[in-house]
Amino acid sequence: MRRLMLLIAAGSLWLFLAAVPVFADGGPHVASVNSGVAGVNADSCAGCHRAHTAQGEFLLVASSATASCLTCHGTTGLGSTVDVENGIQYTLGTDGSRDTAVLGYTRAGGFVTARIGSGEAVRLAYLSGTNVRQLAKVPVRTAGSQPTTSAHLPNTGGVVGAADGVAWGNGPNSLTEYAGPTVDVECATCHNPHGNGQYRILNPMPAPAITGVDPFVPAAVDAPVTDAALAPAGDTRNYTIIQTNGGTGTLLASQVEGLGLPATAGDYFRRRVPWNATSGSSNDAPNGLSATFTAQISSWCLTCHTRYLSAGWDELEDDAIYKYRHTATATSRNCITCHVAHGSNAQMTGYNSANMDYPGGAAAPVGDSRLLKIDNRGTCQACHEPTGTIVAGQQVGPTPVPLVP
Numbered sequence: 001m002r003r004l005m006l007l008i009a010a011g012s013l014w015l016f017l018a019a020v021p022v023f024a025d026g027g028p029h030v031a032s033v034n035s036g037v038a039g040v041n042a043d044s045c046a047g048c049h050r051a052h053t054a055q056g057e058f059l060l061v062a063s064s065a066t067a068s069c070l071t072c073h074g075t076t077g078l079g080s081t082v083d084v085e086n087g088i089q090y091t092l093g094t095d096g097s098r099d100t101a102v103l104g105y106t107r108a109g110g111f112v113t114a115r116i117g118s119g120e121a122v123r124l125a126y127l128s129g130t131n132v133r134q135l136a137k138v139p140v141r142t143a144g145s146q147p148t149t150s151a152h153l154p155n156t157g158g159v160v161g162a163a164d165g166v167a168w169g170n171g172p173n174s175l176t177e178y179a180g181p182t183v184d185v186e187c188a189t190c191h192n193p194h195g196n197g198q199y200r201i202l203n204p205m206p207a208p209a210i211t212g213v214d215p216f217v218p219a220a221v222d223a224p225v226t227d228a229a230l231a232p233a234g235d236t237r238n239y240t241i242i243q244t245n246g247g248t249g250t251l252l253a254s255q256v257e258g259l260g261l262p263a264t265a266g267d268y269f270r271r272r273v274p275w276n277a278t279s280g281s282s283n284d285a286p287n288g289l290s291a292t293f294t295a296q297i298s299s300w301c302l303t304c305h306t307r308y309l310s311a312g313w314d315e316l317e318d319d320a321i322y323k324y325r326h327t328a329t330a331t332s333r334n335c336i337t338c339h340v341a342h343g344s345n346a347q348m349t350g351y352n353s354a355n356m357d358y359p360g361g362a363a364a365p366v367g368d369s370r371l372l373k374i375d376n377r378g379t380c381q382a383c384h385e386p387t388g389t390i391v392a393g394q395q396v397g398p399t400p401v402p403l404v405p
């Protein structure tokens, strides 16, 4: 399998054959290929590096590490089925490159536009013992994609750059007000371009470059997120929000196509799979491991955002800013239940949500959606109904089509 790509970056035009192993999916990021274990004959290096004619540091083909990723993962790159700028996975073409049909919308949202149905959340009340509890789903947005209102790598006029920003809550508790160090984040801060056998090639201990005066405190121990097996040759993984129940999830692009669902299927909230099951449901498990995924991915986010770890919402912490914290590591309430990892188009139009300062009081851009998936603080209502007036069986919000998964 070979991937032919047309690459347009920084005004230059490259046409070359990308390095994709013939025996497995994983693109140029397969650890056993890049490590040399599979033979000292890797072709993948040429997908990202030039020996003499490099355009960026570390001998990269593009002007920066992030730009080199976007040659394949951008709006125009064909070297990967996944367009992270717009949060779309396309089907795999027979020549191994990106085809034009949309397979679905990706889990992490998008850096420039995203298609999260942040204004179309649906909630269903059910009886759990004697309590009325809530189930919620956030579908793909009916009216198409929208520009993002927050992203882990903010874009300037549609050009995704590095993020110089505060790693909120990084470091140990502090009794003097301290929100976190200013650091530089790029794609390769969170992901290992050379592959490492981890879920989404996430670095088990991200180490962003410090660009401010305060030190970045790395995690004390690695935060691995277990990966599923690579897809077989001629297939690729499912990076979309379409999942099926039963622990294994839907893991391959071919299996998603086989479901016969529209590309707009799936659930961005993904607290439960399927979203409306009151029993027999499983947790979000894109790696097929529903018992451990939620805790692992939260631990991973906590490597940078240390003080978002909660010992329970009623525990007083010895910290001046992060004094009480919503429980977030427990099953089904992990960081990526409420947040996406790349970027969100959620609309913060209410006064409180649109003008909320960052931790410690610095002003945030007006309308910044904090990577949340639901407009304003609909996120809270997706799980809570604080008035006690909604009865079991009552549904709020438009019935999503298709209803499941």
Ligand code: HEC
Binding pocket: 028, 029, 033, 034, 035, 042, 044, 045, 046, 047, 048, 049, 058, 060, 065, 068, 188, 189, 193, 194
């Ligand atoms: C998907 C793109 C990609 C591929 C494929 C790739 N690299 Fe890299 N490489 C990078 C990026 C980006 C950096 C910059 C360092 C960073 O930010 O992690 C880098 C850095 C490096 C470095 C210096 C830093 C380090 O991690 O040691 C070496 C050496 C290197 N690459 C060698 C290779 C070799 C050899 C291959 C093929 C076996 C290869 N790379 C394949 C993207 C890639």
Ligand code: HEC
Binding pocket: 018, 019, 020, 025, 026, 027, 028, 029, 047, 048, 065, 066, 068, 069, 070, 071, 072, 073, 079, 080, 081, 082, 187, 188, 191, 192, 193, 198, 199, 200, 201, 236, 237
């Ligand atoms: C030469 C093209 C190419 C470049 C450059 C490239 N990728 Fe990929 N990437 C792929 C392909 C192909 C896949 C497999 C999925 C698919 O079929 O598109 C992939 C998959 C991934 C995945 C999912 C991995 C997994 O284990 O499922 C991540 C994350 C990723 N790339 C990040 C990056 C980052 C970060 C960079 C820049 C350092 C980068 N990629 C550069 C082609 C590329």
Ligand code: HEC
Binding pocket: 066, 069, 070, 073, 082, 084, 087, 106, 107, 108, 109, 111, 152, 153, 160, 185, 186, 187, 188, 189, 190, 191, 200, 202, 239, 286, 336, 341, 342
């Ligand atoms: C702050 C950390 C972070 C940064 C920066 C980041 N990613 Fe990711 N990325 C993640 C996480 C976490 C996931 C898994 C999301 C999930 O499963 O919901 C992911 C998922 C992906 C996927 C799979 C598709 C998806 O939406 O789930 C690809 C491909 C990818 N990233 C590539 C990139 C590229 C290319 C860049 C830079 C333009 C980048 N990432 C920047 C953390 C990051």
Ligand code: HEC
Binding pocket: 168, 298, 301, 302, 305, 308, 309, 326, 327, 328, 329, 333, 334, 335, 336, 337, 338, 339, 356, 357, 358, 359, 370, 372, 379
């Ligand atoms: C129950 C939903 C929920 C969960 C789970 C959650 N968050 Fe948040 N997060 C929010 C909301 C809502 C905001 C917006 C600010 C606010 O209301 O405090 C936010 C804001 C943030 C911010 C931006 C800075 C700030 O505080 O405004 C960061 C960073 C963050 N969350 C990280 C995390 C991490 C890391 C985890 C997992 C350990 C996590 N969140 C889990 C709902 C959640």
Ligand code: HEC
Binding pocket: 150, 151, 152, 153, 154, 163, 164, 165, 166, 167, 168, 183, 184, 185, 189, 190, 206, 207, 208, 300, 301, 302, 303, 304, 305, 335, 336, 339, 340, 341, 368, 369, 370, 371, 372
């Ligand atoms: C490599 C360190 C790093 C990791 C890992 C990381 N973040 Fe962040 N995060 C940052 C930095 C730096 C910022 C501020 C700059 C920015 O917004 O990109 C930030 C900002 C945020 C924000 C606020 C965005 C806004 O609107 O201003 C949220 C929410 C957040 N992170 C959640 C998460 C979640 C959830 C995860 C795990 C999927 C995660 N982060 C993993 C470094 C990290």
Ligand code: HEC
Binding pocket: 271, 312, 313, 326, 327, 332, 333, 337, 338, 377, 379, 380, 381, 382, 383, 384
């Ligand atoms: C994913 C579901 C979920 C979301 C989203 C969510 N919560 Fe919670 N919340 C819970 C659960 C479950 C508990 C109780 C269990 C625990 O943490 O001990 C809880 C506990 C609380 C508590 C403590 C009192 C109580 O009812 O137990 C408050 C207050 C609270 N949440 C407010 C919020 C607010 C405000 C938001 C939006 C920023 C929010 N929650 C979003 C699930 C959620």
